[in-house]
Amino acid sequence: MSARRPAVIFIFITLVLDILGIGLVVPVLPKLVQHYQGGDVTAGSNVYGLLAALYALMQFLCAPLLGSLSDKYGRRPVILISLFGSAIDYFLIAFAPNLAWFVAARIVAGITAANYAAASAYIADVSPPEKRAANFGLIGAAFGIGFIIGPILGGLLAKFGGVKMPFFFAGALTLANWAYGWFVLPESLDQEHRRSFSWKRSNPVGALLALRRFPALLGLVVTYFIAVLAHQVYPSIWVLYTGYRYHWTELQTGLSLGAVGVMAGLVQGGLTKRVVGALGEKKTVQYGLALAIFLYAAYGFATQGWMVYICIFFGSLAGLVTPAVQSLMTQSVPRNEQGELQGALTSLSSVAGVAGPLATTRLFGYFVSDKAPLLMPGAPFFWSSLLMVLSLAIAVPSLKRIHKAPDVV
Template sequence: MTSPPLANGARKAALAFIFVTVLIDVLAFGVIIPVLPHLVQQFVGGRTDTAAYWIGAFGFVFAAIQFVTSPVQGALSDRYGRRPVILLSCLGLGLDFIFMALAPSLAWLFVGRIISAMTSASFTTANAYVADVTPPERRAKSFGMIGAAFGVGFIIGPLIGGFLGDIDLRLPFWFSAGLALLNFGYGLFVLPESLAPEHRAPKFDWSHANPFGSMKLLASYPQVFGLAAVVFIANLAHYVYPSIFVLYADYRYQWGQKEVGYVLALVGVLSVIVNVLLIGKAVQWLGERRALLCALLCGAAGFTIYGYAYVGWMFLVGLPISALWAIAAPATQALITRQVGPDVQGRIQGALMSLVSMAGIVGPAIFAGSFGWFIGDATPVHLPGAPFYIAGGLLLAAAFVAWRFAPRTATVAASQPA
């Protein structure tokens, strides 16, 4: 069975609430993007190659923790509702940003990232929230609005982070802490619950509240399992951005914090355009399956341009092509949420987040490691764009899997697994 959609006015209000919640969280993360790698670089004596390896280690641990905790968060939201999970996430992030702002050493900063991984739940739960309040035929467009929140956050966040980071590398962490705590206050007084008591899981299910049980849950839905593989491969490719972009831009184009902030803001503008204006039309025109395939191919083309670009303006040429990749995630989410009922949406989203985290365990090692290797003294060939070539190949593989497994017709399955 599927969750009964809210009346149109109530649905729009609920989506507006979750949009603002995600937006503030993305702002908090976006603000620290331009400065975190440079803070790590400061702790390791200014060496770019050493900082790249440490950023890879940060990403590895963050993803490993989320791999374990995401299914727990999904199961909790299925049992007790989406609202308390989102609120705890916002509170935890706010306190953790304060911890990182005060970190006196690389080790303390590392501990702060571990705490961030444990408390980051709002993004996963937001997807389940959207599935709760939106009928299946409108979900791709609604997931696109969540993507737009990411885009707006990445327009404003890195710009603020670059500006504040030029004053003090610690200042963006204090600003992010204020945003996350503001989000907690907003949700505490405004955010409604989306999952009615009658649609909640009857008990907290430990068998699915662990990463291996969640993988078994995905496997029990054959239509979902192939799409889950697309989620994993595409997110593995996406980890090239947090793993190397700031250091790559500094190394190859001599872009500082402000320049990186401007580029990330442009990425955000393009993301908003795609998510707000193009996703609904693309899915309506092409269907979810073909929209997914076209988006993955555009992402692969964009990564190829990034890898080849030996001057900054060439990198910028790839941005609008790569931006069309944003269509893939809402199309995939819409296809997946059609296959399951409301009582397991949280666990399915938690399982998918575990796959994203699994990609994050592998991705930083691949991308930061290859970047450090191909710019290091021992490399047989100087190829700083190698990580982007690898990411483009991964998206081609994801397109093949999507072609093979994405359903050709739109169906809404029952809650019970096969």
């Protein structure tokens, strides 16, 4: 293991395999929950929102702990724990006879869900400041590749092997990814940049309060939180929304997510370096947030399935925001606190993951029910559009206060 130097390519492979597993189950999980609710759209939407919120709540409670552990013991052990927890989640759902098993699976997955945070810290470890935006864009590229193959394959497996087959396949793939991490993935955080463990920094409240030491960063953190909250509309209701409004099957949904993957791979893997190089990180954030305002509204107004693909094509450019924001934030925090930063951001994402699914699934369920004053299945997307207006308003002054932190404190 020591013979291998840590590099972005290693963590990129881990992320691709991880996201491929997630992509496999995305087209079928909401409909599987709906099936256990007797096929009722509103009831299925509400229960799915609760399960998503439960996962995010457990992640909120545990992510700072895993982030702090990665600052002390390294990124690799945390990534291995996360992957093993994901495998357990997939197999529990695959064998689930009722929704109680879903609850157990989501709890396990939420407790160990630190792969993205650890991967982000890994990238910060091995990337010089001027290359971080481009390298964080590779996370988006990994999402792209995973979602090109995963949802399409998941839809095919569900069609020909049954609705639970994608979960068996995803579980096996995640175990293979764990084996790759065990035998191949090198550690990125050397001993001299590690720091002692502290319970004060390792709880969600403590991790978030620790960010007060970087006042220039707080506005951008709030911007990030609101953007993540708005983004919850996609994993929360995409399958339910497209199934209800356009009558898409699992395979059609998988194809649409595959299109999302293609565009994400092209934009974040190929355009990030060029756009950020031309505009700079701060302008990239502002333009991307402005574009997202119109993107969410366009999804809500799309009355035909083909319109969704137009939104996917142009809206993918808004994905440039995340690597640019990540780059700015990591440059504002010393190297030996990157794990804590990513843990805090993951906790914030988890708060959004609790509130977002609860809000969007209930908005969707209400506006497709007989109780609504008018039928408006796109209501959750309009809500996300308004959130992005707020995010942009906070980002503009906050970007003026960002500055580079020392390497180690």
